Amino acid sequence: MALAGAACLSGPAGAAAAAPAMLAPIASVQPKLVKIYGAGGFRGLEAYQSGMLISAEGHVLTAFSYVLDSDAITVVLSDGRRFSARLLGADPRIEVALLTIDAQSLPHFDLTAAAEVPAGTRILALSNLFGVAAGNEPLSVQQGIVSVQTQLAGYRGVFETPYQGPVYVLDAVTNNPGAAGGAVVTRDGRLVGMLGKQLRNALSGTWLNYAIPIGELRYSVDEILAGRLVVPDSRDDASPADPLSPDALGVVFVPEVLERTPPFVDLVRPGSAAARAGLAPDDLVVLLDDRLIQSVRSLRTELARIERIDPVRLTVLRRGELLELTLFADPTREPRP
Amino acid sequence: MICPSRVGSLALAAALTAVAAPAAPADALADDLERLEEAAFQAAAERVAPSVVRIESVGGRALPGAISPGTGPTTGLVVDPRGYILSNAWSFQHRPESILVQLPDGRRLAAERVATDYNRMLVLLKVDADEPLPVPAWAPGETLRVGQWALAAGRTFDAERLNLAVGIVSATGRIWGRAIQTDAAVSPNNYGGPLVDIRGRVMGILVPLSPESDDQTAGTEWYDSGIGFAIPADDLADIVPRLMAGSDLHQGRAGVSFRQGDLYTGAARIAACHPNGPAYRAGLRAGDVIAEVNGRPVRRAAEVREAISRLYAGDEIRLAALRDEERIEVPLALLAEIEAFDHPLLGLLPMRESPAAEEGGVVVRSLLPESPAAAAGLLPGDRLLALDGEPVVDRAALADVLSTRYRPDQVVRLDVVRDGQTLAIEVTLGRLGQVVLPESTAPARLRDDELPLEGPPTGLVEMRVPELPNDAWAFVPHTYDPAAQYGVLVWLHGAGGPDREALLDRFGDRCARDDIILVVPTAQDDRWRTAETELIERLLDRVTTRYSVDSARVVLSGEQQGAALALASLARLRGRVAGVALFDGMVPVPPPQNNPLYRVAFHIVVSRAFPAAAPLETFAERLQEQNHPVLLRHRDEDVLSDADAEALVRWIDVLDLL
Numbered sequence: 001m002a003l004a005g006a007a008c009l010s011g012p013a014g015a016a017a018a019a020p021a022m023l024a025p026i027a028s029v030q031p032k033l034v035k036i037y038g039a040g041g042f043r044g045l046e047a048y049q050s051g052m053l054i055s056a057e058g059h060v061l062t063a064f065s066y067v068l069d070s071d072a073i074t075v076v077l078s079d080g081r082r083f084s085a086r087l088l089g090a091d092p093r094i095e096v097a098l099l100t101i102d103a104q105s106l107p108h109f110d111l112t113a114a115a116e117v118p119a120g121t122r123i124l125a126l127s128n129l130f131g132v133a134a135g136n137e138p139l140s141v142q143q144g145i146v147s148v149q150t151q152l153a154g155y156r157g158v159f160e161t162p163y164q165g166p167v168y169v170l171d172a173v174t175n176n177p178g179a180a181g182g183a184v185v186t187r188d189g190r191l192v193g194m195l196g197k198q199l200r201n202a203l204s205g206t207w208l209n210y211a212i213p214i215g216e217l218r219y220s221v222d223e224i225l226a227g228r229l230v231v232p233d234s235r236d237d238a239s240p241a242d243p244l245s246p247d248a249l250g251v252v253f254v255p256e257v258l259e260r261t262p263p264f265v266d267l268v269r270p271g272s273a274a275a276r277a278g279l280a281p282d283d284l285v286v287l288l289d290d291r292l293i294q295s296v297r298s299l300r301t302e303l304a305r306i307e308r309i310d311p312v313r314l315t316v317l318r319r320g321e322l323l324e325l326t327l328f329a330d331p332t333r334e335p336r337p
Numbered sequence: 338m339i340c341p342s343r344v345g346s347l348a349l350a351a352a353l354t355a356v357a358a359p360a361a362p363a364d365a366l367a368d369d370l371e372r373l374e375e376a377a378f379q380a381a382a383e384r385v386a387p388s389v390v391r392i393e394s395v396g397g398r399a400l401p402g403a404i405s406p407g408t409g410p411t412t413g414l415v416v417d418p419r420g421y422i423l424s425n426a427w428s429f430q431h432r433p434e435s436i437l438v439q440l441p442d443g444r445r446l447a448a449e450r451v452a453t454d455y456n457r458m459l460v461l462l463k464v465d466a467d468e469p470l471p472v473p474a475w476a477p478g479e480t481l482r483v484g485q486w487a488l489a490a491g492r493t494f495d496a497e498r499l500n501l502a503v504g505i506v507s508a509t510g511r512i513w514g515r516a517i518q519t520d521a522a523v524s525p526n527n528y529g530g531p532l533v534d535i536r537g538r539v540m541g542i543l544v545p546l547s548p549e550s551d552d553q554t555a556g557t558e559w560y561d562s563g564i565g566f567a568i569p570a571d572d573l574a575d576i577v578p579r580l581m582a583g584s585d586l587h588q589g590r591a592g593v594s595f596r597q598g599d600l601y602t603g604a605a606r607i608a609a610c611h612p613n614g615p616a617y618r619a620g621l622r623a624g625d626v627i628a629e630v631n632g633r634p635v636r637r638a639a640e641v642r643e644a645i646s647r648l649y650a651g652d653e654i655r656l657a658a659l660r661d662e663e664r665i666e667v668p669l670a671l672l673a674e675i676e677a678f679d680h681p682l683l684g685l686l687p688m689r690e691s692p693a694a695e696e697g698g699v700v701v702r703s704l705l706p707e708s709p710a711a712a713a714g715l716l717p718g719d720r721l722l723a724l725d726g727e728p729v730v731d732r733a734a735l736a737d738v739l740s741t742r743y744r745p746d747q748v749v750r751l752d753v754v755r756d757g758q759t760l761a762i763e764v765t766l767g768r769l770g771q772v773v774l775p776e777s778t779a780p781a782r783l784r785d786d787e788l789p790l791e792g793p794p795t796g797l798v799e800m801r802v803p804e805l806p807n808d809a810w811a812f813v814p815h816t817y818d819p820a821a822q823y824g825v826l827v828w829l830h831g832a833g834g835p836d837r838e839a840l841l842d843r844f845g846d847r848c849a850r851d852d853i854i855l856v857v858p859t860a861q862d863d864r865w866r867t868a869e870t871e872l873i874e875r876l877l878d879r880v881t882t883r884y885s886v887d888s889a890r891v892v893l894s895g896e897q898q899g900a901a902l903a904l905a906s907l908a909r910l911r912g913r914v915a916g917v918a919l920f921d922g923m924v925p926v927p928p929p930q931n932n933p934l935y936r937v938a939f940h941i942v943v944s945r946a947f948p949a950a951a952p953l954e955t956f957a958e959r960l961q962e963q964n965h966p967v968l969l970r971h972r973d974e975d976v977l978s979d980a981d982a983e984a985l986v987r988w989i990d991v992l993d994l995l
Contacts, residue, residue, distance in 0.1 A: 121375060145502070169494060169526075171502035172522070206525055262397075263395075294395050294396065322447055
């Protein structure tokens with residue numbers, strides 16, 4: 001309310017007032033956005049994307065992509081000035097990159113002032129989707145709301161991206177060719193996130209419209225600016241030295257006759273981890289820890305990600321009831337009753 | 338949201354700018370409105386959230402298609418505190434082995450499928466919860482206004498939070514009266530979830546639907562497009578109790594067809610009355626004009642279709658119709674499936690040149706062996722003048738009358754001219770679905786050696802549609818004669834694109850012999866996409882306007898993936914395609930229904946090495962069950978041979994049989 005009051009008292013007059021105040025932030029945001037041109041140009045691989053200025057000295061935040069895989073990266077400012085850009089650094093784990101151009105006193109976003117917003121917040125997405133804008137033309141503006149905030153980590157095998165952190169899912173069709181690196185701002189112009197690369201849901205075949213919250217990028221940006229960024233091996237992808245398997249648990253599932261054979265227990269070996277935990281023939285495994293298991297195949301894949309000595313929690317469907325069982329392939333780790 | 342200081346400043350600003358336009362206060366109000374709206378979206382979502390559940394499924398069939406159901410989580414809405422949850426049927430058509438419902442607090446419960454509504458794509462599930470589940474507030478139908486806020490809610494990303502999309506109500510009474518339309522983003526992310534108003538009251542349940550198709554996957558191609566649909570809450574009040582009773586609901590069919598172009602023009606005149614349908618059995622016939630459905634006057638065929646397609650199989654309705662001056666009113670019970678239609682058949686091939694106008698009628702080219710016409714003693718060269726006293730205009734009109742006015746086993750009287758004498762011959766009509774196509778026949782027309790000097794281009798002709806990116810060419814026989822009528826063979830290539838030399842080598846001379854124009858488009862991206870049905874339609878338009886085309890012999894032929902496009906195009910081009918040929922095709926769609934108005938024959942070729950031979954053969958069986966005439970061939974090699982081309986062209990030559 002205080003803000004609204006202030007706006008009243010210092011109410012703009014003349015030409016500025018001709019446009020509704022709620023759209024005024026677009027004019028202040030546009031000069032902070034840039035068009036980026038680089039490698040690509042083949043079918044399905046556009047040679048452009050979007051970016052945002054994050055310092056007065058020409059640092060440009062954008063998505064790390066094949067477009068930057070070029071010796072000649074060009075950045076075009078909102079006033080049409082063109083600059084050769086240099087790739088300062090990138091963090092491939094979160095697919096973010098920083099470019100620099102030789103310019104001063106540029107309007108820019110302050111990453112430390114970025115906003116975190118709840119679902120249902122109205123947003124504007126600014127990007128050069130489909131390369132519509134050229135030269136000094138402003139980027140395209142789309143409107144929508146934050147649909148939900150979710151963690152990409154929960155979608156293993158669904159979204160092929162190294163970025164596993166939180167995203168803002170948007171209800172507008174924002175993530176198109178050329179949009180990556182674009183800005184998502186609140187209707188009053190506060191920076192919320194950066195549009196990510198196109199991401200297709202491998203299971204349903206639908207496209208995801210999303211932005212990465214600025215807070216998730218800030219650390220990598222600081223590291224790149226400080227020249228410290230070292231990309232360590234991702235520990236998430238390390239496969240276990242001695243992985244689990246149905247055999248190690250002493251359980252045999254029904255034969256895989258279909259692509260999506262449901263994981264019904266066919267038999268349980270006496271004395272095995274499965275038998276000790278009370279698994280029984282005809283049980284249908286539906287969850288491994290909290291992960292939905294849709295087929296024998298996906299169960300095998302998930303088990304292979306677990307160290308053999310670690311316990312595994314299975315939820316099974318038995319005569320319409322859900323039961324939770326914990327299996328210890330290594331009997332020495334099993335708690336004594 | 339009352340804020341004295343702001344009201345004060347408004348008054349002050351207004352006073353200061355009494356003469357100038359009061360722009361600044363309006364801006365402040367707009368800003369405030371934005372915030373109020375945002376708060377209202379969030380409040381609406383919070384209100385409905387306790388009733389919105391996340392649903393996962395395990396097992397089930399893998400289904401083909403660009404967007405596949407059942408693999409991701411979907412959404413459901415509590416509709417009864419005893420644990421009844423409504424969702425969308427699309428997400429369950431893979432028939433999962435088990436269904437898990439996750440409540441907003443994260444608990445998972447096993448769910449049973451109670452029943453499915455195939456007319457509105459809804460599914461009712463039941464869980465056993467320890468406590469009554471919260472039912473949402475409903476928005477009464479009369480409160481719905483086009484343009485009002487509409488929020489589409491799903492619970493697919495996270496169990497703990499809703500995913501929201503905001504838009505407006507775009508229309509009501511869509512999809513033949515069954516759905517509300519919204520421009521909020523509707524997709525597998527929120528199918529099964531509620532469409533709520535700004536107060537958080539449920540206006541409807543989100544489902545994929547398409548106005549053009551009742552297919553189970555129809556409408557998913559429109560995800561996130563700004564066109565989404567929801568089944569209205571008012572209708573749910575009637576539907577949910579029926580589903581609770583445990584029986585599936587199907588769209589009700591009366592068994593009447595209207596001409597495609599007549600839906601919105603003219604009266605609701607029945608073009609064909611399915612002989613096995615409820616309307617026919619109740620005494621209605623082709624030519625009757627439907628005037629009332631359940632006592633409500635209807636003026637257009639579209640209104641009849643809307644009134645009936647809202648209803649379910651088993652529902653009883655009263656139809657009033659006008660026959661000449663007489664008013665007929667009949668009760669009838671709608672059916673889910675009408676026993677397949679079978680086109681009645683004389684069993685003869687007609688000559689294709691129209692006899693001199695003063696003579697009229699249709700001349701017999703040849704008789705199918707053991708056909709009803711042959712058994713009745715008809716001979717090649719006979720001129721059919723009248724059918725049960727009605728003059729025979731030409732072969733197209735005769736085919737139309739037979740299919741829409743007669744049934745197999747009926748006895749008809751033909752007035753026939755033979756050697757200057759008029760004979761009356763009685764024929765007991767046979768069935769097209771059981772026809773065995775003849776091996777070879779007499780020429781369909783007498784050829785004129787003198788061809789006109791001027792005419793449309795012949796030989797290899799560029800056929801590209803200017804607005805579309807696809808390459809396309811045609812081969813028009815050099816002997817093209819505008820006075821004759823030509824069949825059209827649209828060849829939809831398989832992997833690797835069309836091989837022009839091979840196609841011309843196989844089809845060139847044969848097309849010239851049998852009066853066929855070969856049309857060969859190329860897929861834009863190596864693989865055909867469903868949207869390219871538009872290309873097929875436009876190509877047919879072009880050929881039809883430039884050349885003299887025989888609509889009884891227009892054939893779409895698809896190789897491998899082209900077969901799917903041939904079938905998809907058939908659905909779009911009902912009534913313009915007489916035959917479909919499938920060479921080693923993947924056939925994801927259910928076979929088309931047989932229809933008195935649109936007769937389609939099928940030519941199916943299966944190679945020895947074709948991996949999906951079994952589904953294709955099953956498809957052929959299903960077609961036969963629908964009484965479509967089907968020619969099924971097997972071959973050793975999966976390349977187009979001379980024998981393949983000859984069989985296809987011979988088959989096209991007899992498609993105009995009567």
